[in-house]
Amino acid sequence: MARTIALLGALDTKGTEYGFIKRCLEQRGHRTLVIDVGVLEPPAIPPDISREEVARAAGVDFGELRAKKDRGEAVAVMSRGAATLLPKLYAERRFDGVLAMGGSGGTSVACAAMRALPLGVPKVMVSTVASGDVSAYVGVKDIVMIPSIVDVAGINRISREVFARAAGAICGMVEAEVPRGEDKPLIVASMFGNTTPAVERAKAVLEKEGYEVLVFHATGTGGRTMESLVETGLITGVLDITTTEWADELVGGVFIAGPTRLEAAAKHGVPAIVVPGCLDMVNFWAPATIPPQFKDRKFYPHNPNVTLMRTNVEENRQLGRILAEKLNQSTGPVTVLLPLKGVSMIDSPGGAFWWPEADQALFDALKSALRPDISVIEMDCNINDPAFAERCAQCLLENVRKGKP
Secondary structure: OOOOEEEEEEEEEEEEHHHHHHHHHHHOOOOEEEEEEOOOOOOOOOOOOOOHHHHHHHHOHHHHHHOOOOOOHHHHHHHHHHHHHHHHHHOOOOEEEEEEEEEEEHHHHHHHEEEOOOOOOOEEEEOOOOOOHHHHHHHOOOOOOEEEOOOOOOOOOOHHHHHHHHHHHHHHHHOOOEEEEEEEOOEEEEHOOOHHHHHHHHHHHHOOOOOEEEEEEEOOOHHHHHHHHHHHHOEEEEEEEOOOHHHHHHHOOOOOOOOOOOOOOHHHOOOOEEEEEOEEEEEEHHHOEEEOHHOOOOEEEEEEEEEEEOOOOHHHHHHHHHHHHHHHHOOOOEEEEEOOOOOOOOOOOOOOOOOOHHHHHHHHHHHHHHHOOOEEEOOOOOOOOHHHHHHHHHHHHHHHHHHHH
């Protein structure tokens, strides 16, 4: 069956390349929807969606934008316009997948638009920056990045191969039929190596009750992805056992999920349970990468590439206040569970990070700053004890029942 593939790019500087890709797609029997985001010369091939329309979607007159001759502002405007327009076109069923090509500027514009699309929509980006750190471009979406190898500047022996394969990739993606499965209500969960037993046990309880549990590794990207899914409205409940990313956010570790972590469920009224899991640790890479100001702190080698640093009493006090501030925004049912014998596998009696005074500072600060109507359950066990995990699952099930209209 013929599909429609959106081609998003600057048709003045990349017109030849997009013309080549367009022919490749049409030879495979597919249609194209060509969207122009160029701002310099007239488009080299005719677009289906003009640059004027893209700028208008950002609330800007293209003529005025071009007259300014400010490339930075032009990229920002076209990024906003494309990110506004592309989801609208997809909702109108104007295309089934999207492909773009470009350098750093073109990648920025195209990926901003791709990030605005739902998960599952095929997205392919051929880019000069694809071989480096692309986290800023991809965000938490399923964008396939293909290194262009050479610059996106003409059709030659190398680019012809790369572009044609990219065209084949997007064709395969839009042609693929996703098998239907049993669509159970979804619960998202946060997990670390040091909370794996707890999450696995709670997950088993929830699955037995008919839920599908999606587990996210709390490495910054995992937390951001989980929050973005909660915002879609597809999630029934949140099993937030591992809130460790806030320790990295506060102290300066490497697994940072951003200052809005813990806000999605609260603001969207999604039933949740929250545990200060792994807030005893800040994550760094190999020992040589640890900032010198931390040289006198307590460390634990998680593996050769990841080093954990124990949070201290004052940091735990601040973390308790932060968690309370986020949870106080809750519009749906939420329960806090506190494991009094440690918030991680190594924060247990006799463990490398066992520090009851630091944990108590966390618990006290959280309880004192928390809204009075938010329930707090304290259990005299470690976070990974089966009884604690089962209580987390049961509390979430109760909150889900309360949250149903």
